[in-house]
Amino acid sequence: MELLRGIHNIKTAHQGCVLSIGNFDGVHLGHKAVLARLLVEAKRLQVPATVLTFEPQPEELFAGKNAPARLSRLRDKFVQLEKLGLDRLLCVSFTHKFANLSAQDFIEELLIKKLGVKFLVIGDDFHFGYQRRGDFELLKQAGEKYGFEVVDTKSLLQQEHRISSSRVRDALASGDLQQAALMLGRKYSITGRVVHGQKLGRTIGVPTANLLLKRRVSPVSGVFVVSVLGIADKVYQGVANIGQRPTVNGVRQQLEVHIFDFNSDLYGLQLEVVLEDKIRDEVRFDSFAALKIQIDKDIRQAREWHLLNEKI
Template sequence: MKLLRGIHNLKNEHRGCVLSIGNFDGIHLGHQAVLNRLLIEAERLNVPAVVLTFEPQPAELFAGDNAPARLSRLRDKFVQLEKQGLDRLLCVSFTHHFANLSAEDFIAELLIKKLDIKYLVVGDDFHFGYQRKGDFALLKQAGKKYGFEVIDTQSLMQSDLRISSTRIRDALAQGDLQRASAMLGRKYSIAGRVVHGQKLGRTIGVPTANLLLKRRVSPVSGVYVVSVLGINEKVYQGVANIGQRPTVQGVRQQLEVHLFDFSADLYGLQLEVILEEKLRDEVRFDSFAELKIQIDKDIELAREWHNKKS
């Protein structure tokens, strides 16, 4: 799958496609239903299947730190969309200038002039353009004018409830990983590159790999049993803390993962950390010594969890 960053990178060779538009935050089962329909139409029309998404997500531009927590960064979306078998991901920079584009210009300038779409698949609650005035009815009118088909897919339901990124965020915030996984169609995971940290874990015999959480707000925090991919073909077991590390005056949210029985250098590697079970919330301890005692308990509980599952 090819990533195209910005409308300015669209060329004539990118014209003619089937398209779906949205945040696709989490690539949950509802999103996957939309993408399945997109792939069917791409094969029928013999054109590429393309997803258009935005960075930052619109709510992040307008609400800043008050925006909902993101389930997935752009890289996470790319990984999951590639697994679905799509041809291209077009990432548009969502600025105030772009947000002020009228719904009619959005259709004429981007969908028709730049992409020449043949088929459009959107969610049943999709709105676009200045003040979100664009909707499915407007797209249907445009389809008749410009000669493309458009359908909206009904929300996928589970236990009479709509599958949505909001409900997945709520489940994760409550530590209910099983409920989140049921809506995602897979276990929730976080991907990121290992960076240099304060190396405090080494001083107490608990070295950690540190991944920066490049998002305004994380949907999860606390201590988790984890499985880790990306080192080699093997799945590694461990325990992770996600948060600001208040005991050591941390200010940035990050993920620290301790791998069991592992000592190699991981700096620069891109890891995927799968959250298996939440052990506890992140808390501030009065001393580093108290933190060390709790970390030992966390490691023991995480080992026991993995041993029961193996």
């Protein structure tokens, strides 16, 4: 799948596509319903299936620290979208200047002149342009004028509830990993590069791989049973803490994963940490010694979980 970073990188060769627009945060089953239609039309019209998304996500620009927790970074979205068989991901820098672009200019300058859209698939709640004045009806009118079809894909329903990124976010925040997985169509995971940490775990015989959470707010926090991918072709078992590490006066959100029966150098590797089950919330302990006692309990509980849930 081709990645285009910025409108300025759209070339003449990129003219002509079927397109869907949105955050696609988490790439959940609702998104997949939209993209399934996109792929059908791409095959019919013999043009690339393209997704347009934004960095930062619009709410992150407008709400700042009060923006909702992000389910997936751009890299995560790329991986999931590529698995679906899409041809191209266009990532537009969402700035105040771009946000002030009128809905009409968005259609004419980007959709028509730059992309040459032949077919547009959008979710039923999609709005765009200055003050979110653009909607399905405006796109439909533009389609009649410029010769492209617009389809409003009704949200996929699950137990009569709409699948959305906010519902996935709520499930993760409450520790309901099973419900989140049902809406995502897969277990929730976090990816990141291993960086150097304080190495406090080594002092108590519990070495950890540290992954910085490159997002403003994490959708999950606490201690989890995890599986770890990205080390050769093997799946490792472990336990992870996601949060600010209050007992050791942590100031930034971080994922620390202790991989069972493993003690090699992982610095620089890109790991995927799959959340299997939540053990407990993150809490502040009175001492590092008290934290170590709890960590030992967490490790035993995580090992027991993996033992009971190993595939036969």
